[in-house]
Amino acid sequence: MTGSLSDFANNPIGKGATTLDASPQFDGYSRVEIIVDEDHSITAGDTTGRTLTIQNPWGTQAQANAILASIRGYQYQPYTSSGALLSPAAEIGDAVTINGLYSGVYKMSKTFSSLMKSDIAAPQDEAIDHEYPFETKGDRIYQRELADTRASISVASDAITAEVTRATNAESSLSSQLTIQASQISAKVSQENGSWKSFGWNLNTSGWSVWSNSTKVVDITSSGLKVDGKITARSGYIGNGSSGFTITANAIYNGVTSMSDTAHTGVYVGTNGIRLGKGVFSVNNSGAVTASNITITGGSISIKSGNTETFKVTNTGAVTASNITIKGGSITIGNNFSVTSAGNVTANNMTLKGTLTVGGATITADQLRIGAAQAYSGYGGWNGATNLVNANSGTWTAGAGGGIAFNDASTQNGSYRSFFRASVINCDAIYTMNNFWGLSNSGIKYDQWTYVPKTKVVVTGISGQSVVQDIYGNTQYVVRSLATTTLYYLGRSDIA
């Protein structure tokens, strides 16, 4: 631990010193001069007292003012004392009083012994504080040699300056001469340029050009090189040196260095293809295009096999394809038709011109077939529909109010109106509609204009011979009873 500077003790030695030599106290400081460099200094204060001279290249006026405020009036007391019984705890900068003389300890030599005597001083080479400046002979010699050296340096500096000026002028003159020579060369070349219509060249101060067949094919100016004609380059760069396009024998590229380079952005144009961006677009020399994003703003896309166009998409969205396999998703047309990948079809309206097969059922233009049951267009009935007619019993079963309706006879004139076949018909009556024939337990009525099919009918509950009358009540056909449970043949009388 150390005490603060403000506590620097006044080490009282009293008469405890072997010797004491003191000079008069200096005048108090009244001025500070900071020498920044050889030509510049900063001052503060006046010359009424002593000047503290400081060498400091980082000196400022503020520092000079602050230092002056700190030391103004301070009077340095030189002394030298030997054999002083100074406490070993005393430090450089402490105050000391020796036999009534008060000063500081600025130099101290200690001898470590039982007494710890010290030689202390506030040193001052100049025993006298010269109020009247005096320079010794040595000082004057030093100052003179310093002045001579500075003068020599100044002379040398002037000589160097003169040499530099001479060299500058010489360089300027040489430059002018070169300009003149260049003009003369240009003029001479121009005079000899008699074959520019076939091939020639011209060199002048603005550039150099080559002519061929009255055309300037090469023009070099301060702006650069312009070539009008064939250029062959197997290597080099276009643009900003190695940062621009690289020219090789088979490609020009910038960034992307080859067709297989998907790690860089840029462009590659070569004999083996074109590549753009960082693996986003390429076309090889076989025409294979790979692109991460394509937008076609017009025209159509067409794929051909030979000369046959097998696939086409127009800019209206119309797709024509000879073979499409959709491996997933769904197909939707507007709001009225869709097919899912599971085969579910939804259609608001469907027209089928061929055959529709649903499991074991088929629908054609004139036939509905469900298993063994068939319905034909123009026949108006089912054939072998076991679900409709009990084949085992041969009995048609219809509920109350049910029945079978046949087409209008008038439109079937001249052909079979209908075809109905069964081994047994269990009913009380078959009624006609409009002018069709009818069958009841009281007899058969028949439209005389209609050709009656040769039908075998089993009629129960009818005995004897019945008469078939037409709608006018005229007897037309005869139904003959063959047995109690009788099989009757219904037909014209001529074929009955």
Place this chain on the structure above:
Amino acid sequence: MWDVSSTWVNLLAATNHWFETAVVLNSNSDPSTAATVFGQTVLFDVSAEYRAFVEEQPSVGGCLSAELNVRMLKPSVTIPRMAKVRPWVRVTDGTTYSEWVPQGAFFIDTREVTQNDDGLDVLNLHAYDPMLKTEADYPSTSHSWPYSDINVVREIASTIGVGVDARTVDLMTSNYQIGLPAGYSMRETLGNIAAMYAGNFICNYDGDLLLVPINSIPPETNYLVDQVGNAITFGGDRILV
């Protein structure tokens, strides 16, 4: 004045007292705990010189290095190159002993072994305090410049492996901004900063950097004091003489 105990002060005030010296090798511990201590039995001569001015006249902007000379019986232990040697002093009356007070931190510069008249090997050591280490280029730094004066002083102290005396920290309050001292040595840099405060840098008894202004001593007072500087009071009031 280095802080000392009342024991030191009282022993010093007594008429019958003397000092004892010891030199500690490569340690900052005092002789009571240090591993290698050379006592008075092997120390022939020990002297030290301390200065505040570069020239033999008042000047500022200097960085002064203290010097130590030790003449002792050649020890059996090996003293490494550039070893640290620290002289310590205590006061005693034969019965009471004060604490050990350091007298500087020095590093051996030269050594010489001679023989005395008794045929004994005598080791002569000459050493300088850490200020000599500032005679090197300013170290490269990672902070921005300019840098405040006290921080520059701290940076230099850290570079040479010492601290900054608390009194210097209290004194340097101007906060002058120092530009990058390119081309300057640490000693030149330290000297230029000392000049800003009209002072000189030295190393204190612990080896830490201490700024000593040219006018470090307070104005003279004429109070009555005892032999060791304690004010003699009357009813609590100092006596002006």
